[in-house]
Amino acid sequence: MTVLAGNVFDQLDPGETRPSVVVVIVTFNSASALPALLDSLVGGLEGVDYFEVIVVDNNSRDGSAEIAEAHPVRPTVIRTGRNAGYAAAINIASSKAATASHLLILNPDLRLYPGAVKPLIERGTTSKVGVVVPLNYKEDGSVDPTLRREPSIITAWADAILGGRLAARLGVGEIIGERRHYDQRRPVQWATGSALLVTTEARKAVGAWDESFFLYSEEVEYQRRIREAGFEIVFEPRSKVMHASGGSGAGPRLFALLTANRIRYYRRHHGALQTSIFKLGVIIEHAVRLWRGASHRAALVSALTPGRSAAAFVESTRG
Numbered sequence: 001m002t003v004l005a006g007n008v009f010d011q012l013d014p015g016e017t018r019p020s021v022v023v024v025i026v027t028f029n030s031a032s033a034l035p036a037l038l039d040s041l042v043g044g045l046e047g048v049d050y051f052e053v054i055v056v057d058n059n060s061r062d063g064s065a066e067i068a069e070a071h072p073v074r075p076t077v078i079r080t081g082r083n084a085g086y087a088a089a090i091n092i093a094s095s096k097a098a099t100a101s102h103l104l105i106l107n108p109d110l111r112l113y114p115g116a117v118k119p120l121i122e123r124g125t126t127s128k129v130g131v132v133v134p135l136n137y138k139e140d141g142s143v144d145p146t147l148r149r150e151p152s153i154i155t156a157w158a159d160a161i162l163g164g165r166l167a168a169r170l171g172v173g174e175i176i177g178e179r180r181h182y183d184q185r186r187p188v189q190w191a192t193g194s195a196l197l198v199t200t201e202a203r204k205a206v207g208a209w210d211e212s213f214f215l216y217s218e219e220v221e222y223q224r225r226i227r228e229a230g231f232e233i234v235f236e237p238r239s240k241v242m243h244a245s246g247g248s249g250a251g252p253r254l255f256a257l258l259t260a261n262r263i264r265y266y267r268r269h270h271g272a273l274q275t276s277i278f279k280l281g282v283i284i285e286h287a288v289r290l291w292r293g294a295s296h297r298a299a300l301v302s303a304l305t306p307g308r309s310a311a312a313f314v315e316s317t318r319g
Contacts, residue, residue: 022098024097035067058082112241128231129202131226133196187232193219209221218261283304
């Protein structure tokens with residue numbers, strides 16, 4: 001295996017092989033999780049002849065950037081100097097990556113299983129495949145259900161009335177929870193952004209990620225544009241990763257932002273009446289679960305005023 005690290009494109013002579021995949025990791029106070037991901041990269045990239053690693057650090061205060069710079073994988077580390085948001089950080093990395101390379105976007109709390117990346121690249125060479133997603137496991141070895149249905153009035157109300165877990169098991173919620181969907185390769189509408197391989201052709205066709213979402217729903221919006229451009233989102237279970245934290249959004253502030261951006265995303269693609277019905281489903285989902293604690297209370301307030309809540313969150317990051 002040849003590992004191309006550091007400012008790799010300045011090191012190559014004309015005609016030399018470019019990385020087939022550029023690994024993009026966005027960090028924000030990720031020091032506790034990042035070393036294990038970086039340790040897993042060499043094994044995870046087994047069989048991939050050329051790759052580069054780019055870490056974009058959103059102004060971490062815990063030494064995340066320094067940890068990345070000192071790691072033997074020798075990633076290119078880009079300091080944004082601010083909390084620019086997830087989509088903006090991906091765009092920064094993409095602007096530094098060769099246009100002929102796939103982008104493998106990884107959360108810092110992931111771990112790659114040996115040989116995880118090669119099946120994603122193999123599937124990505126198939127005509128009209130725009131994004132390839134792996135099989136995610138939780139730390140306890142169970143499958144992390146990362147596949148999703150496009151947000152709709154049906155999924156919003158199913159989640160509200162039945163609860164997310166039951167709606168997922170019954171096949172009517174936004175989360176695809178039926179175990180059979182994770183047993184074989186299949187096209188999906190979208191998948192959570194913890195691990196996504198974006199193919200070269202999709203990058204060229206779709207362009208930048210939408211930075212107006214800052215965090216949450218940016219992957220839904222991006223994968224919708226992938227589909228609208230005629231590409232498929234493909235789940236590839238031969239590729240396996242482990243999501244150490246099982247996802248984010250547990251805290252009230254982040255849960256509120258997630259809720260606001262769900263509604264903002266839906267509003268962008270539907271009329272006023274449909275959006276009102278969708279929004280009411282989200283409001284009820286959290287109103288009937290207020291007894292569960294601060295996260296649902298924050299989400300309810302956010303659902304009532306999604307635009308204002310999202311703007312307030314972004315403004316708070318500038319302090």
